[in-house]
Amino acid sequence: MQIEIICTGDEVLTGKIINTNFSYMSQKLEDFGLSVKWETTVGDDREDLLQAFQRAGERADAVIVNGGLGPTVDDLSQEVAAQAAGVQLVLNEEWLARMREFFSRRGRTMSENNTKQAMLPEGAECVDNPVGTACGFAMTIGNARFFFTPGVPRELHRMLEYEIVPRLQQISGVQTVIHLKRFHSYGLGESHVDALLKGVEDLSPDGSVKLGFRAHYPQLETKLTVRGADDADIRAKLAPVEQEVHRRIGHYILAEDSDTLEGVVLQHLIDCEGSLTIVETFTGGQIAARIAPLPGAEAVFRRGVVSLHAQEICAALGMDGSTLPDPLTAEAAEQVAQAARAHTGTTHALAVLVTIEDGVDRIDLGGMICLAVATPNEVISRQSRLAGGREWVRLGAVEMGLDSLRRYLQGLPVREQNDFEQTQKV
């Protein structure tokens, strides 16, 4: 089945907004085993829209059009769709009633120009939008079934997943259920994980599990797409592959599915009734900023101390600064983490001290990361050089710090191979 996407709107065409709706749609379809073949972006221009609809209607089996369903004069999708199919626009009384209810539930009166949103091409099938006033619809233009969707991401996401994907699966004749299993990892590069996971797909005998990746430094997402007859079938097919992924890269998996590294760290600390102090330097507050704003952090996150100067950190923690080695070492991080824990009375402290190299920012500029996790009974440290310029070092130091804490909390080795390190001193 050939699927096309048409994105509409001057704001997207002029680059004023980045077209994340397209990447969202394309990825979501991939997750369900459907592939986009061709994408077109045009502005709020009647002639261009018509041409785009007609050409896609000649080439494709299914077309998703995004945007242009709003109440204002530059929202042209319904009108041009009707023109392309040679039909009239007619008022959909049912949707008009839905809109009036939508507004009245919010204590507002519907503006008359919203009526435009209930005008659909004759014969179009209404596609539900429970979270907005733009009515989605489906109709045939040329050889293709067209699906018209709103530009507001929240409305699009719901409509695509719950309304359009099932219809596309029906058109494509694929009657299977698709499940996406995700593993988030830190410390191994994409090609390395690819090599480590070679052959895992074969553990599902009928080729129904597909392996994929999505790298967004410093994390890597490993995806298993599974097709099956129903949920039980999916679970049975996924289980041996999932188990093997854990066996091969388990230590590096920091979270699964919609969980996050910071969420996992917070949950472990909540579970053990722990409390946390974070000390950081060049990362400038970014480590604390991953934990502190999370719901539930009030019970765990005690204090963040940020400074670029070792002496200032000592002053903040009531430490004798003269005992700290210069340049900073893993031992210095241990001292700082222990002092931070003792000074603030927490169960856990994480210290991430970065010595950034001198000179103009450039791709080979690096920094030395000295980090430690302290508890009342022990302290564990790690020292690594990361490179790639100031921003890259900063991102890497934040992730390495949080991930080391995660490893400690899960009883895993804190010092283990990291593909992003340039030199390793332990």
Next chain:
Amino acid sequence: MQIEIICTGDEVLTGKIINTNFSYMSQKLEDFGLSVKWETTVGDDREDLLQAFQRAGERADAVIVNGGLGPTVDDLSQEVAAQAAGVQLVLNEEWLARMREFFSRRGRTMSENNTKQAMLPEGAECVDNPVGTACGFAMTIGNARFFFTPGVPRELHRMLEYEIVPRLQQISGVQTVIHLKRFHSYGLGESHVDALLKGVEDLSPDGSVKLGFRAHYPQLETKLTVRGADDADIRAKLAPVEQEVHRRIGHYILAEDSDTLEGVVLQHLIDCEGSLTIVETFTGGQIAARIAPLPGAEAVFRRGVVSLHAQEICAALGMDGSTLPDPLTAEAAEQVAQAARAHTGTTHALAVLVTIEDGVDRIDLGGMICLAVATPNEVISRQSRLAGGREWVRLGAVEMGLDSLRRYLQGLPVREQNDFEQTQKV
């Protein structure tokens, strides 16, 4: 002149990477007074590429193709371009020599598959890429002049600005110089600034200044695009408009052109040999993280204190916690800022205390922001309610905190209308 863009590559088509190259190109062309009419994305597929080139060659005057110039087998742009124009690929000896030099300067040997990057369609004009091995090129397909560009953003940016824009201006017959003047502001919404700046373009008598906006919450970018014969002409045309923009929204302009809010704050503190301590709560370290990592911050940024609990902040600053009002007020922020300054011995302290409202995250969830700036001689505070959900409140609180410090350092009123506030207590 009709300009089209064709983006190529499976990674873009499947949504694995977000197509920021397109928004970059389209915006950059807009900045030079050139508009994109149509965009197409296709994968690394010979037939689709050919069809996309041919269709664009029928419709457009100029076409920019992005991607597919690399050394691997799935990089097909040169090959399909030659096919579309009915010519052969020929080795460009000059570019081959450039590539060999590129590698040898980096102490590496060129791999033989890189030779493919020097194969250009017969008759193509080489378009320089001084920062990579992909050779850009220009050629005619159908009715349009095609420009082939690399997918690597750094290489694309340089080639577009220095090589392709001048050629497009030549094709379009626009012989003028274009200058883009940018103002970054916080506190006024786009439609409000649009209303406030009504008519400013007319101060440039010949209509050669165009006003535009780009909103990325919490900041707004106001853009003046100026056309002129040369730099002196541009300066003369821009001056009265620029002056009027300053007169109307001057207090809200936090930085201009490539400057940033945090950079401006840092520079003011460097200029007055100042030093800074930042105290924050729900923003979790994000305010410190805007300043601390900047080059030059070592001399200014002294300490960041982060905690979600007022008592913990008092403990960190040697304050008597029993004197703080609950819930927090502007007066509490003043006390905290004064204590932070005194405790760390800095010239300036910024305290941003947020009380986030209870309940599940939702669009109307808000937070009370109490902030203060303290110096040895005075303390100034502000209290505002921001809404829009947890993330929105957090972003707004960071910006309001930094911008209040900027206003204080520039001798501007710290309490002034803010369109994002829901209620205002002064």
